[in-house]
Amino acid sequence: MTQVVWQLHLHQPWRLGRFRYLDLGSGRSYFDHPRNLEIFRRVADRSYRPALDRLLNLFDEFDEFRLSLSVTGTFLEQAREAAPDVVERLQALVGTGRVGLVAETYYHSLAFLMPPPELREEVELHRELLRQTFHQDPRTLRMTELAYSDQLARFAEARGFRAMLAEGWPGILHGNSPTYRYCAVSAPTLTVLMRHFPLSDDIAFRFSARDWSEYPLTSEKFARWLAATPGDFIGLFMDFETFGEHQPAESGILEFLTHLPGAVRSYPQLAWATVDEAAQGPPRDTVASPEIVTWADERRDLGAWLGNDLQRSALEAAQKVGRLVRLTEETELWTDWRRLLTSDHFYYMYVGGNPADRRVHQHFSNYPNPFDAYANYMNALTDLRRRALAASGHPA
Secondary structure, three states: OEEEEEEEEEOOOOOEOOOOHHHOOOOOOOEOHHHHHHHHHHHHHHHHHHHHHHHHHHHHHOOOOOEEEEEOHHHHHHHHHHOHHHHHHHHHHHOOOOEEEEEOOOOOEOHHHOOOOHHHHHHHHHHHHHHHHHOOOOOEEOOHHHOEOHHHHHHHHHOOOOEEEEEOOHHHHOOOOOOOOEEEOOEEEEEEEEEOHHHHHHHHOOOOOOOOOOOOOOHHHHHHHHHOOOOOEEEEEEEHHHEEOOEEHHHOHHHHHHHHHHHHHOOOOEEEOOHHHHOOOOOOEEEOOOOOEOOOOOOOOOHHHHOOHHHHHHHHHHHHHHHHHOOOOOHHHHHHHHHHOEHHHHHOOOOOOOHHHHHHHHHHOOOOOHHHHHHHHHHHHHHHHHHHHHHOOOOO
């Protein structure tokens, strides 16, 4: 029996508004609150509501259907303001008892690159948010952008997690398949579940590509591919916005979602499972990753966020400001700083790489170029530094 593990990720960042050097000390918010809520409402109309409604119907129709969700804190903050009915739909899904929740950093941030205890605190903030919102205590950890390494595996084990998600990248599998459970070599009690990136990307990136040799992708065809894939489980990890936003409704993606469980039912060797259920079996082998592997870009490393001098400069500055913020007890300073750690801000500063990667970065950015993204970010961070110095009793 091969388990199909479908894990959907829900995230929206707090995007920055225009913050000029002349705005330093003005008291202006760094974040364009109205625009963030406007974007959320638009995506809710295109993706969240229609896809969630279809998923709720699937849970009514198919008793065997299972799903896993990762929902960031910044997503829930915006949803509660912009579209509280989206939160209610998510609660209804989790209330079926057949949805597994995945923990991560509250702010979908680069906290794992900050000095301790930032990572631990953000993960605990997120776990508590999930407990309060969904009454479920997650036992599986997903790091921001599916980051994974031996060190992060040790962190997950020390925090009591039973499993961690990772990209099924050949560089760490050494010829093995991502469709088997692995044990982290650095954390013997932690099960590592890998993303099957070719099958995941067939839906997330290639579904509406008319020049793709497999176009059009039907639920029957995809279920046939799943049935022909050997292993303990098949990890289909992707953004929730795949359904209706990244792949528009007119592409047929919502119909694909609706019909896939029925197509999977035709194959008795396939069964749906949550991440926690998939992690319960014995591991096939150990996996080691001395360096951080992610699911982003061609190289699958940290280059999407730290691949150039702009990004590295911004991260170093954020680390220094964080030390000042931690000397204060002002909640607003901590919140602003942590929102500035969200990985999206660094993603917008991407320069170079291959053309395909560059197009993806530009598609998601709200800046005309990476240099404007860097300048805007650094202006906000400089202002936050001044506020932190004043709050801690130091001259600016």
